[in-house]
Amino acid sequence: MKKLPICTYRISLYLVFYVLFSPWLTEMVLASTPTKDTVMLCHGTFQSSIMGVVTDTEGEPLMGVTVQVASSKRGAITDLDGSFRIQANTDDNLIFSALGYKTQTVPVSGRKQINIQLEEEVTQLDEVVLNAGYYTVSEKERTGNIATIKAKTMEKQPVGNPLAAIQGHLSGVNIVQTTGVPGGGYEIEVRGRNFINGVSDPLFIVDGVPFGSQSLVASRVSSEIIGGGISPLNAINPNDIESIEVLKDADATAIYGSRAANGVVLITTKKGRSGKTRFDAHLSTSLGRVSHFLNLMDTQQYLEIRREGIANDGLADLLENPALDFFWPDIKSWDNNRYTDWQQELIGGTAYRNNAQLSVSGGSGQTQFLVSGSYQKETTVFPGDAKYGKANIHSNIGHRSENGRFKVNFSTSYAHEDNKLPGADFTGKAYSLEPNAPAPYDGEGNLNWENNSWDNPYAALEEKFGAVSNTLISNALVSYKIRPNLELRSSMGFTNYRLDTHRAMPSSARNPSFGLTPQNYSNLTTNASQRNSWIVEPQLNWKNQWNKFSLDVLLGMTFQEETTQQTVVRGRGFPNNGLIHNLAAAETLEIISDVDGEYKYGAVFGRINLKLLDRYILNLTGRRDGSSRFGPGKQFGNFGAVGLAWIFSEEPIFGEESLLSFGKLRASYGTTGSDNIGDYRFLDTYSVSGDEYDGTTILEPTGIFNPQFGWESNRKLEAALELGFFNDRLLINTSWYRNRSSNQLVGIPLAATTGFSELTGNFDAVVENSGLEVDLRSVNVRSKGFQWATNFNLTVPKNKLVAFDGLESSTFSNRYIIGQPLTIVKLYHALGVDPETGIYRFEDYDGDGDISSSGDLEWIEDLAPKFYGGLGNSVSLGNLTLDVFFQFKKQKAYNTLRFAATPGFKGNVPVELFDRWREPGDNNPIQRASSGFTTVEDQGTYQQRSNAAVSDASFIRLRNVSLNYKVPTFDNGLDINVYLQGQNLWTLTDYTGPDPERPNNTRLPPLRQLTLGLQISF
Template identity: 70%
Template structure:
């Protein structure tokens, strides 16, 4: 009788499937094979437990079977045949029959060894096991499962110490990225982005005057990178990992590596998907009856109630008197309630021989918005990559090129704020003839902004070549040469037809065209030489190199005013008046030498020393050069003899690092006298005005980084736990030092004697819970607990920063009024009078402190595979506070809608409520409404748990050898648990469209 074994990692259901599959496969295959000797036996793991579902194949023959529930098997094989035993998660084993009729086989678990996992550290690669620095990684297996258009969106929540927030749900919008907090008073937190070894500028060249509130100036250049082309993204965080980048590594380094071709026959990969997007949450706003109730009440409270019966004054309050009081429109549904569609198609061809690999891919994407109209974003990308090595392997060359063309066509403004504030009984958008309805000139129709156009076209090219030659066995010379070209051409039209006709605007008096033409080009050459040598118990790896980079930027923003007709508005030559708003032409030169020495002793004691000397054209003579470096050490204590082969601790490492990085991220020519076109003429001659004062004394910002970490692996690395504590201290803050108005300048760029500290704890956990041929389940978890504070700031009390910062508090604080509720007798908001002068002022009485930075954040992901089905679910969480709806609507009765919470207002003496009495806006409120918006009442808990991504894939059983078909459905931002009172906990302003909820259906075919 066969025995049924129960053991960890095996599920009864999986065993049933394996039994049925075993019967089917073995029955079919054996029926096709000629009779041979029967070989039987037992397959176990290293602990002697039987293994069900192990694939057994006779090598070079079409014969195979699967082990039974108790690990037994039988198969027809000849005496000279070889049996191959394989199973997902275990090492493939080759066993000769050698004439035997019975055999017992033991297979070993194959959890990928940490020593074999290679991470990209920029100028060098290092195994996960032996790295001394802090490097977070996200692979294509995670990126490809998310329906996103920007690589930064795919990183959200997946990396400890990396906080990424999406600025807007409008296509083409940007992101804010902070690696281990905000280091500098200047507010610049962007890390250094490097794509295939080439620095890539993440700063937008958009102009605020052009894109207005749709995207601000935050048009993300990273939209040019197709996430489907990415193989991995590494984020370098501590000094050991970033110091080799010197002045560019203060805010961290993000390395983006694109996919490459692999050896084998030519492979075609076609991928199509379509996605639907909707706003995930609507505010609960007042309906018509509720709105009119508080509106009339506000008029009466202001003393104008008797005027409501005077027809001659109806124009003052059309919402009460002229418009249909029974009409109701859900403006959220009307203006931002549409469905956004994203269609994506991609085709790639790859393959190659042993010495030459290639990959060519092209993709096209079109995405619409939830706004009315035909707004859309289009992107086409083309990427090619070629690897070649000589027969002897000494000479290698890698060529890569990526090109992207984008066109973003949006309305003139974001409809979101109007959706939250428009009166619920406002007129219809269009009249009976389909024209814009101005309702007898009684309102500003929001749909008129569709008459305006914002169009942005960008072209991005990234090219890189790496050539290497092995001079000697252990000595390699290589050189990397890169080029980037980013061009953005955008314009915004504002025709007179977009304005209320009652204002009397004509095309000649009002029509505007604002254009922005900008370009950024960069060349970089980095020769390097590397020497590796094993000396018995010692292993030495030395790297030396240099960087030569040259970057130019230019931007020209022109405004044309007054056109003969709206039809000619896109022709600047037809404008009555031309105005140069911005005319920028700058050059940046950067040179450096760098080096690395890595010493490894007995494969367990590791010393890593990196250094760099940088030179930047952004500083004056004598201040142009800076020295940066770091020391990293690691002890892989699990290699010590006290840990035997069968220890539950399979991996253990202590590591620490300390070093200095810097920053020159202040823009070009800041130390020189600078001038700009004023826009004014003097006697018919265009005038220049001074904009900057000569100051050659300021130099590099510095960021001193300290980290200690403990990394542990248990149960043959099925459970990996990494914890790290860090502390970054940034000094020599480069900011604009305020000047007296009598100087004619507002500020002088210089080093402030201020010290900012970022510290925190990071936890990363990875587990393989179940692993078999048919069932696998793995979990990832990350947690970051950050802390930011201003340690010192000499002269803060006498500077203009006194109302912004406090020594000992984070840089992310806001100073607010202390709201003390509503006076039950007067019905007015009350605030704490901090200075006791009997009045509320805008400076002395804003002493309530709120920190808007996250208290902690992280993510939890699970991957479950059952047969041909794979399910991924990733949750993002964050503990934080944010501005709520009070920030943009604090008092009922004004001519604008608001949350239903405003109904809980004061009406009679003695009322104990949270909202003051209604005001119509016709009588002064004493500033109380504005004070409430700037008080602690406008801040509340905005913590959330969000189902950031879910992915269900079905791998269709192959009908033909070499054909791989996958059908999948994805979801993004599907579900959020939060008590937050506002549009979205990560987009709390209410002025821009929040990130959308998206569902995507896709098909991927490889052959």
């Protein structure tokens, strides 16, 4: 038998070794298969195995760098430590390329080891790929407005909700935290409020699956403690997110049709990467405290004002009557020398949050995986043992066939949240409780009611609020390349969100003087709600390129169904408070609400993208939607957009030496719509009232049949200029936009005699949002040991009601004015305090000699921001990195006069009210004190609704600081990072209220947080 050349045996052994021991380097194995080149090796052509390491300019290994032989398709990918191995001819060239780094071509020149350093590519516009939902597009070639934030930025913020991670970072996106209570929600608006009625939330897409952001909490169960509701987005762990993109203009959003009237937020979770199996452990602990306390009166100031108010009302004699002491216990029976800082007692605690996360990832060139799990436990600043726990599991697996034609990706996220809070928010009591109020507990540790003279705030700890939620989000993306330029794919997703809340109110939480017992008072209200949604979206994508012209065509369909169930039950009359959590022990059960909704949605959509000479781009998108929320003949709507871009920096006039490295003009126009009005609104609907008549359950009418109303429409126009200077080390993007929302779906009030409160229909009303957005990014310094980068964003929004037929004769006449924003409030015009009478004065607009709401609420204030934005700097020196981000807003808000304008009432007030009128001739800003017990003229309620209760609430806030140190290690495969992070650390403002961004004295403001963390990867 003829012997094979010795090189053939070596090649066989080489293949067996890598197939058995390095399956994750499949691409390299395939590249090493005996092809024509390797056969030539056996016949004398000299070829060798080349090894090496790829690092950055600081010597750090780079994983995932593509190494390709220039003369063939053979390639390899660097491992975790930056190493690679590849077969190449001695006279060949190797091409090294990686996202964010300059591509280098290196001649082999007979070498067997090649170590190189890749320089960071500042000009990254071609490489930065943005998620546009149904397709991806480079930063350079996008025709729409897509704002993005990456994991690198989000990981530097100690937050538990994805919206908190992008607060202040993106232009055109205004986010406000509704409460500092763990598990609370956030309000988000993308380019303002578009519709008179309905929610302003954008469409949220998580890994291709629509995700409902609206809370399913029932107001009767938890409105007092959780504020704006429990945010379903809390179920998404920010550390599991790879990027968040916000689609804003018509070009970016029209492909989502009616679901995108308020913008689109795309959340992409992390995926596995090829290479050695990698473990990441992340541990952190946070401390949180209220950042600002109100300056309230002390005991002596408070009692002085109280006695003065009683005297001013002519009740001084009654104050001396012992039989009437129960009217003013704060003066007569409580210790007049006692002082308690109730802010410190009730909201002055320290909230602790501990977080632990472990993930494992890796895979081969064909199959990659990632599995992560995390657990978070958080307490509150309130007294008691309230706590919030959250457990997350996230997994992702991706696979492609050897020829790359078949791909599948499957991701799943599951979260379990358990929130245990007191029955009420202590914040309102902390701001208003008398400074000399009694001690909360007596000597034996029981609630102290001080002879039934006060409502003990600690009684709220007897009430219990609990919320348990379970969230599942799963998505599968399957694709197959029928031809090299034709791909068939389908996205399939399912979400399940279940929320169970309860609020227990035992009789022991009420003053004993009321004579309440478990039998006649104690009650338990439960809310069991669930939202299920599935979606299937088959798509066909065709691409082709001819010399200087390319065409990209996408066609797809959407099939979606969502069901919602909610049942609210109240049990009353328990044998004792120990059985209050058992509804079976209740004497009576009452169904307060029983909702069962179904929503079906279907669509056909498409995109055509044409590109000429890599500089002239036309993008056409369209969608035809069908919704079950409209009646026959109105169920379908058509939406579309056109986007244009001219990359003028590619013109020959701009050479390589030009300071202008990038320049683009783009514009877009199109329409999106909205069906966000709730289910069954075109039908006659009824609800169970919970009451009975002669033993028969009563149905109450809630909606009247109207099949004529249809889609709301939002027409969007945008023009933008994008510039890059100094090889894109300075990037400036400026956008002007104008959105006009028409055919408004509004509830038309009906006479009570009809039995219905309103008729849902389309109003001929137009709301306009326009504005200017500026985004700036710069690399100020970039050297081997020192880097400094800056990012800045600014939004100047404007909102106005352009038209509203019949506004003057409608019930909205007292709320809106044509030509003014939807965010205005109508107020009295305060003229100060009359120096002779000591009473607040107001402008009598209608001249009838009387101040009333019918004709004198004519002063207009707009409470929407005039402008807002953020400024961030990132500085790296060796292994130390410092990131500092400031958020700013120019705005007005209600001040403390909104909640208390007359001194002397029972209950503490800000010390500003101590500067009151005392005698004729005084020119003080606060009217004379009053006890509140008489009909003596008191204009304080008018002052609370006047322009005096609105003041400047602009601020500059140190939103986030992150100091990270990378610990030097001897093992290149081990990374250790220690960091210190701060959130809401400092606020510069003239505003005197609780928080300038959330001026509400009954809800806990956002907390100042400090986090210490450790991250280990190996």
